[in-house]
Amino acid sequence: xxxxxxxxxxxxxxxxxxxxxxQLGPSRLFVLKTxxxxxxxxxxxxxxxxxxxPEMKWWRQVVPCKYLEFPTQRPAGLDPKGIIRCTDSSxxxxxxxxxxxxTTGKGLGEHTPDIQEIPYERRGDFIVIxxxx
Numbered sequence: 491x492x493x494x495x496x497x498x499x500x501x502x503x504x505x506x507x508x509x510x511x512x513q514l515g516p517s518r519l520f521v522l523k524t525x526x527x528x529x530x531x532x533x534x535x536x537x538x539x540x541x542x543x544p545e546m547k548w549w550r551q552v553v554p555c556k557y558l559e560f561p562t563q564r565p566a567g568l569d570p571k572g573i574i575r576c577t578d579s580s581x582x583x584x585x586x587x588x589x590x591x592x593t594t595g596k597g598l599g600e601h602t603p604d605i606q607e608i609p610y611e612r613r614g615d616f617i618v619i620x621x622x623x
Contacts, residue, residue, distance in 0.1 A: 501529065502615035509560045514619075519608075521617070522560065522574075522593070529617065530595050531608045534558070543576060543589050548606040553585055554578075561593055573598065574605075 497514055501521060504510060510521040517533040518541065524530055535542040535551040541558045542551040553576075561572020574591040581589075588599030595605035610617040 497619045498616050499619070500616050507561065519619070524593055529610070529612075530593070530605065531610050531617065531619065532595070532605045533608055541576070543585075544603055546601050546603065548603055553581075553589065555581060555589070 497519070499510065499512065499519075499521065501510070501523070504521065504523045506523050506525060506527065508523050510519075512519045513536070514533060516535060516537065518536040519533050520531070522530040540554040540556055543553040543555050543558075544550060545552045555576035556578040557576065558574070559577045560574050572593055574593070576585065576589050588602050590598040590602065591605050592598060595607060597604045608619055610619045
């Protein structure tokens with residue numbers, strides 16, 4: 491839903507470990523609720539059925555990825571040792587090793603930047619993302 495402020499998203503029912511993915515302009519918006527109830531909010535460029543991941547820096551999202559995997563929710567909540575990563579079988583090994591993040595958004599590869607979070611405002615059950623991110 492759009493309003494004068496920006497993009498509004500209801501996160502009331504999002505469980506720990508849950509992920510919401512929505513199209514937002516030329517990107518996919520992700521909201522992940524982490525183990526400590528924090529929201530990790532970020533966007534990845536998306537075109538022609540592929541996510542475009544960073545080559546060293548987030549301003550250079552050029553590595554195509556068909557399948558972006560998030561740690562699955564377990565009965566006790568989000569696996570804090572889980573990894574956000576591309577599981578596209580056609581991705582070269584170098585990128586498979588490097589394009590990985592932990593559930594706090596920290597880059598795990600040698601040249602992998604941390605996830606670039608999008609600023610948001612919490613308004614009760616909703617988050618509001620500004621029009622320019």
